[in-house]
Amino acid sequence: xxxxxxxxxxxxxxxxGRLLGLKCRACGGYTVPPRATCQHCGEAExxxxxxxxxxxxxxxxVIHVPPEGFxxxxxVALVELEEGPWLMGNVEGLDLRQxxxxxxxxxxxxxxRVVPPARYTAGEGVAVTFxxx
Ligand SMILES: [Zn+2]
Numbered sequence: 001x002x003x004x005x006x007x008x009x010x011x012x013x014x015x016x017g018r019l020l021g022l023k024c025r026a027c028g029g030y031t032v033p034p035r036a037t038c039q040h041c042g043e044a045e046x047x048x049x050x051x052x053x054x055x056x057x058x059x060x061x062v063i064h065v066p067p068e069g070f071x072x073x074x075x076v077a078l079v080e081l082e083e084g085p086w087l088m089g090n091v092e093g094l095d096l097r098q099x100x101x102x103x104x105x106x107x108x109x110x111x112x113r114v115v116p117p118a119r120y121t122a123g124e125g126v127a128v129t130f131x132x133x
Contacts, residue, residue, distance in 0.1 A: 005034040005048045011126040014112040019053040021085065022046035030083040033128075039085065053110040055081040057103045057130070060091065069118035075100060079108055079130055089128030107133040 005022050010033060013020045021032035025047065029040035032051065037044050060077035063070075075091040092111065094100060108130035115125040 003034065003036055004046045007034060009048075010034050014110075014126050014128065015114070017112075019051040019081075019110045021049050021051045021081075021083065023049035030081070030085050032081065032083075032085045032087055052082045054133075055079040055087070055108055055110070055130075057091070057106045057108060058086065060103050062096070062100055069120070075103070077103065077108075077130055079110075081110075087128060089130050091132070092129045093131050103132075109133055 005020055010020055019032070021030045022034060023030055023046065024038040024041060024043050025045040026043035027038060027041040029038055030049065030051065031039040031046065038046060056079065057077045058080045060075055062073055062075050064073045066072035066074065073096045075094060076088065077091045078086050078088050080086050091103065091108070111129040111131050113127045113129045115127050117123045
């Protein structure tokens with residue numbers, strides 16, 4: 001089975017400010033992050049597609065005790081993208097010394113953050129982030 005969009009390409013695009021997903025030829029649904037088959041119908045006929053990068057926070061949590069190599073507190077959110085799929089990432093631009101306001105329903109735009117190499121990673125990485133609109 002051929003991967004139509006690799007994580008390498010997905011993260012390279014993210015670093016350029018573009019969100020790439022996969023559009024299904026069978027059902028028209030979008031899949032992101034990349035997978036070998038459509039997350040809606042299981043079909044493997046997928047085409048890379050540029051996505052809007054816009055969405056709405058559907059759920060989130062504040063991490064106060066981070067894993068080794070990370071600094072807390074930070075906010076992890078599940079965002080429903082305009083095209084349908086849900087994507088997880090950190091919400092940036094919040095003053096976390098203050099109580100976090102209710103973020104459910106807030107509009108966001110996808111961004112990225114370069115993550116330096118850590119003890120258990122294979123070098124530098126790229127993470128999905130969200131900025132409040
Ligand atoms: Zn499909």
